[in-house]
Amino acid sequence: MTSDEQDGENKRPDSSPPGLVTRHSPLVTIFFNAPLYAILDTAANPPFPAETAVEALLRAGVRVIQYRHKGPFRRAHFQECVTLARKIHEAGGVFVVNDRADVADLSGAAGVHLGQEDLPPEKARRFLGEDRLIGYSTHTLDQARLAAAAPVDYIAIGPVFPTQTKMNPDPVVGLALVSEVRSLTNKPLVAIGGITMENAPSVLAAGADAVAVIRDLLAGPDLEERARQFLAALKTGSRKP
Numbered sequence: 001m002t003s004d005e006q007d008g009e010n011k012r013p014d015s016s017p018p019g020l021v022t023r024h025s026p027l028v029t030i031f032f033n034a035p036l037y038a039i040l041d042t043a044a045n046p047p048f049p050a051e052t053a054v055e056a057l058l059r060a061g062v063r064v065i066q067y068r069h070k071g072p073f074r075r076a077h078f079q080e081c082v083t084l085a086r087k088i089h090e091a092g093g094v095f096v097v098n099d100r101a102d103v104a105d106l107s108g109a110a111g112v113h114l115g116q117e118d119l120p121p122e123k124a125r126r127f128l129g130e131d132r133l134i135g136y137s138t139h140t141l142d143q144a145r146l147a148a149a150a151p152v153d154y155i156a157i158g159p160v161f162p163t164q165t166k167m168n169p170d171p172v173v174g175l176a177l178v179s180e181v182r183s184l185t186n187k188p189l190v191a192i193g194g195i196t197m198e199n200a201p202s203v204l205a206a207g208a209d210a211v212a213v214i215r216d217l218l219a220g221p222d223l224e225e226r227a228r229q230f231l232a233a234l235k236t237g238s239r240k241p
């Protein structure tokens with residue numbers, strides 16, 4: 001590989017839409033500057049509309065936001081994704097749709113986050129192309145090892161701690177597995193599951209590049225202030241640039 005080609009591995013092509021992260025882009029640097037991966041879960045019943053929540057998160061400095069809707073996907077949900085994708089892209093952030101590669105593509109999202117029971121990453125990559133982001137949830141070392149070799153941009157591992165977000169959560173993996181997965185790959189690693197402002201720094205210290213949070217982020221009445229507090233707490237964690 002030539003030096004020019006190596007440089008290309010670490011740069012986003014000029015043709016990429018704003019806010020879009022390609023497979024060869026340093027997504028980890030986004031997490032290093034703002035390691036809070038915010039998840040807007042429609043089932044969490046946040047006390048504010050999604051658009052209002054996104055505006056607050058962006059003002060606080062959050063740069064990666066996922067839209068998670070596990071029920072039937074209605075036109076209203078799609079339109080919400082279109083609005084959020086535009087707003088987040090304009091702010092220089094990254095908007096990800098959970099599960100639905102088709103909605104991610106049609107809404108203009110930066111990419112999709114897939115679970116173990118969703119469309120396989122290889123199929124999603126064929127559908128979305130090279131310039132869309134794909135995240136992939138893993139719950140065991142073997143799953144993480146397969147994800148490290150798959151055409152995904154970042155790997156999620158969890159639940160790190162007990163969680164109430166899912167009705168049938170996978171077994172708790174703990175901080176030790178976060179460290180083991182970190183040793184498998186240089187891909188950005190996002191930890192999820194039961195993460196709070198108090199335990200989040202320890203998750204970064206274990207090797208995660210970012211923490212994905214739903215309940216402990218959306219619980220308070222002032223989302224912007226809560227996000228700022230979370231980001232400040234995460235600065236005490238030890239993570240690699």
